[in-house]
Amino acid sequence: MCGIVGYIGEEQAAPVLLEGLGKLEYRGYDSAGVAVHNDSGLHVVKSKGRLAVLEEILHKGETLPGTVGIGHTRWATHGAPSDVNSHPQVSDGGTFAVVHNGIIENYLYLKNHLKRRGVEFVSDTDTEVVAQMLEYYYSRNGEGPDPVLAAIKQVTDRVEGSYALGIICADCPEKVFAVRKDSPLIVGLGDRENFIASDVTAILSRTRRICRLKDREIAVLERDGASFFDGDLYPIEKPEETVEWDVAAAEKGGYEHFMMKEICEQPEALRKTISPRIREGRIQLDDIPLSREDIQGISRIFIVACGTSYHVGAVAKYAFEKLLRLPIEVDVASEFRYRDPILDEKTLVIIISQSGETADTLAALREAKRQGARTLSIVNVVGSTIANESDGVLYTWAGPEIAVASTKAYSTQLAMIYLIALYMVQELGVLPEEELAGYVEALEELPQMAARCLEEGKEAIQYFAAQYFNAGDMYFIGRNVDYAASLEASLKLKEISYIHSEAYTGGELKHGPISLIEDGVLVIAICTYGKLFDKMMANIREVKARGAVVLGIGTEDMRSKLAQETDWQFCVPKVPDFMLPSMSILPLQLFAYYVASMKGCDIDKPRNLAKSVTVE
Numbered sequence: 102m103c104g105i106v107g108y109i110g111e112e113q114a115a116p117v118l119l120e121g122l123g124k125l126e127y128r129g130y131d132s133a134g135v136a137v138h139n140d141s142g143l144h145v146v147k148s149k150g151r152l153a154v155l156e157e158i159l160h161k162g163e164t165l166p167g168t169v170g171i172g173h174t175r176w177a178t179h180g181a182p183s184d185v186n187s188h189p190q191v192s193d194g195g196t197f198a199v200v201h202n203g204i205i206e207n208y209l210y211l212k213n214h215l216k217r218r219g220v221e222f223v224s225d226t227d228t229e230v231v232a233q234m235l236e237y238y239y240s241r242n243g244e245g246p247d248p249v250l251a252a253i254k255q256v257t258d259r260v261e262g263s264y265a266l267g268i269i270c271a272d273c274p275e276k277v278f279a280v281r282k283d284s285p286l287i288v289g290l291g292d293r294e295n296f297i298a299s300d301v302t303a304i305l306s307r308t309r310r311i312c313r314l315k316d317r318e319i320a321v322l323e324r325d326g327a328s329f330f331d332g333d334l335y336p337i338e339k340p341e342e343t344v345e346w347d348v349a350a351a352e353k354g355g356y357e358h359f360m361m362k363e364i365c366e367q368p369e370a371l372r373k374t375i376s377p378r379i380r381e382g383r384i385q386l387d388d389i390p391l392s393r394e395d396i397q398g399i400s401r402i403f404i405v406a407c408g409t410s411y412h413v414g415a416v417a418k419y420a421f422e423k424l425l426r427l428p429i430e431v432d433v434a435s436e437f438r439y440r441d442p443i444l445d446e447k448t449l450v451i452i453i454s455q456s457g458e459t460a461d462t463l464a465a466l467r468e469a470k471r472q473g474a475r476t477l478s479i480v481n482v483v484g485s486t487i488a489n490e491s492d493g494v495l496y497t498w499a500g501p502e503i504a505v506a507s508t509k510a511y512s513t514q515l516a517m518i519y520l521i522a523l524y525m526v527q528e529l530g531v532l533p534e535e536e537l538a539g540y541v542e543a544l545e546e547l548p549q550m551a552a553r554c555l556e557e558g559k560e561a562i563q564y565f566a567a568q569y570f571n572a573g574d575m576y577f578i579g580r581n582v583d584y585a586a587s588l589e590a591s592l593k594l595k596e597i598s599y600i601h602s603e604a605y606t607g608g609e610l611k612h613g614p615i616s617l618i619e620d621g622v623l624v625i626a627i628c629t630y631g632k633l634f635d636k637m638m639a640n641i642r643e644v645k646a647r648g649a650v651v652l653g654i655g656t657e658d659m660r661s662k663l664a665q666e667t668d669w670q671f672c673v674p675k676v677p678d679f680m681l682p683s684m685s686i687l688p689l690q691l692f693a694y695y696v697a698s699m700k701g702c703d704i705d706k707p708r709n710l711a712k713s714v715t716v717e
């Protein structure tokens with residue numbers, strides 16, 4: 102939610118900031134702005150609307166001279182999208198310009214406090230409070246050793262909530278300041294130029310050397326370097342990291358949309374996630390300390406996540422329960438954190454997050470740790486907060502996922518779940534060797550199965566989408582793992598095409614939803630799970646009897662049976678039961694994509710959504 106960037110160097114800042122914001126637009130895109138320092142002081146240009154609107158105003162940055170600046174792309178939390186609520190927010194006297202990602206929870210209290218002291222506010226944002234407080238304390242700090250740093254500390258001592266802040270001060274034309282708590286922020290170190298950014302994609306084309314700020318740490322960027330301070334303003338050393346991500350991975354590479362690029366990257370992403378972890382037929386999870394004794398000591402597993410990552414949890418429940426016969430609970434993080442879950446040291450909490458920064462998921466992780474549970478996270482973004490704070494982290498090697506609708510992260514998270522479940526089975530020895538070997542082999546073959554499925558799916562699904570892209574409602578049904586896949590398929594469709602869709606278990610249909618079925622309504626029935634195939638056929642007959650048109654997604658061996666009951670069919674390669682969602686989701690990701698494309702929707706940046714939800 103919201104992306105921030107900052108630059109100090111020898112080039113003009115505005116074009117560099119705009120380029121960085123372009124890479125962060127997935128984090129929010131209802132308004133954008135930049136503030137640049139030049140000989141005549143701080144200059145702010147901001148506007149409601151996409152970054153393209155700001156670029157137009159600034160003629161790609163050429164009309165705003167200056168080599169020091171900060172920028173922001175917004176996903177509104179406090180105050181509707183508008184010019185005045187856009188960032189940067191500037192203090193009353195014009196001394197500070199601030200960009201912010203996060204939420205200042207006690208902003209109203211602080212705002213009223215300042216108002217009583219004569220400070221005038223112009224926006225509805227929580228961020229303006231930070232700018233105004235900075236000026237308020239700075240103007241009272243006098244000539245101390247570093248009055249700006251002192252003001253930053255006074256502000257961070259008082260604000261509650263989450264923040265990543267980029268700050269410039271009219272009286273310090275050669276500095277950019279940054280501080281964070283619970284919202285992501287990195288510092289990029291270049292050659293006579295330095296950066297701040299919400300994530301590495303924003304600066305990858307300029308440097309791979311980064312430092313990560315911990316909570317309440319402050320960075321001060323100058324042209325020749327960066328200095329760091331802890332929350333009490335003591336100087337600290339920060340280790341430097343080198344980012345390995347390929348720059349091209351964060352570009353569209355000839356595809357019209359990131360989403361299609363990322364759908365097509367799934368076989369390769371699966372290979373990168375799976376193959377280094379299987380050696381000579383055995384699963385090796387070198388990255389986490391989970392010995393046989395540790396696994397034997399686990400009495401219950403919780404899986405906690407949001408959005409698409411939660412839907413991975415829904416599949417994981419079936420996989421773990423089938424393979425391990427252990428009780429599994431799957432929770433959305435925003436519920437888990439407030440429902441006072443019963444946890445102890447025998448509980449393993451698996452946290453799933455693409456970004457590693459989702460606020461509710463992070464809070465759930467902290468709650469699990471507070472109660473003494475063991476925590477293991479499945480994360481895509483290396484070095485993210487969730488990755489850093491978990492007892493163990495397993496990375497999905499999907500590379501940067503830019504499209505808001507998650508595809509390759511989902512697939513690689515699923516693969517990681519299979520790896521963990523099979524690793525536990527292997528260590529505990531609870532399955533016959535041949536059975537386990539069969540599963541491991543199937544897992545190794547998953548990337549090529551996915552490639553085949555996508556190859557066959559593209560044309561067929563595009564044709565099918567062309568028949569139904571005007572539909573008002575769609576329903577997805579499935580049983581067992583197919584139900585878990587239905588949840589994700591339905592979410593994909595609604596988030597990017599804005600078509601109302603819902604997912605139900607086949608058995609639950611008759612308890613309500615069937616009343617919505619009438620002539621011509623499209624029902625997508627996922628029927629890959631062989632054990633309940635006949636039950637699904639019965640459900641299909643029920644909806645067809647009420648006028649529904651049915652697309653059946655089945656496995657290749659069931660093609661002719663499926664064709665007898667459904668109007669349209671698409672068949673996926675047969676894989677072990679608990680891995681079936683890895684196949685069935687592929688044509689349905691394509692379906693969502695083509696429907697949205699035919700409707701002319703903004704596929705990579707759907708309305709009201711953001712890729713990384715770092716506010717509660």
Ligand code: G6P
Nearest residue numbers: 408409410454455456459507711
């Ligand atoms: C947002 C994104 C979803 C994502 C969810 C969880 O809602 O739009 O695509 O699944 O956050 O994000 P995470 O990074 O924790 O997996």
